[in-house]
Amino acid sequence: MWRTAGWLCLPALVVACGAGFPTGKTVFDENCAVCHGTGGLGDGPFADKFLSVPPDLTVLTRNNGGEFPTLYVTNIIEGHGRGDHFSGAMPEFAVTLEGKAFRIEPLVDYIESLQK
Known part of the structure; x- marks a missing residue:
């Protein structure tokens, strides 16, 4: 009986473990959309403030031979x-978000979901 009860509690435990972290979309909206735009097209409200336009994140898969x-x-x-091609305008978010409840995988997954 205890074994069955343990298995029944497992889904709730899995949900609870992820409850403290924001979704990839939330992290994107709060940190990336200002430059990359809400749809990842590179058309955010700050996009025109830089010497180089933020990249269109929706074509990463297409520009990488069909693989994200x-x-x-x-x-x-x-x-x-x-590399040298990088403008340096984008902050290093590992440092920027240090100490916050943040996981990079959901953000990367969200960016993958934006692919056309």
Whole structure:
């Protein structure tokens, strides 16, 4: 009986464990949309304030041979592997969001969901 009760509680435990973290969309809306726009097109209200336009995040898969570049996107958000082509306007969110209840995977998943 206790085994059955434990299995019945498992879904609630899984939900509760993720309850403290914002969704990927929430993190995007609060941190990325101001430059990249709510749809990820690079047309946010601050987009015209920079020397280079924020990239259109909806074409990452298309520009990567049909495969979403998960590791690349994760590294860019965290501030790693930024080459000379990178304008430097985007903050390193691993530092910016340090100490906050934040997981990068939901944000990367949300950006993947924006793909056309």
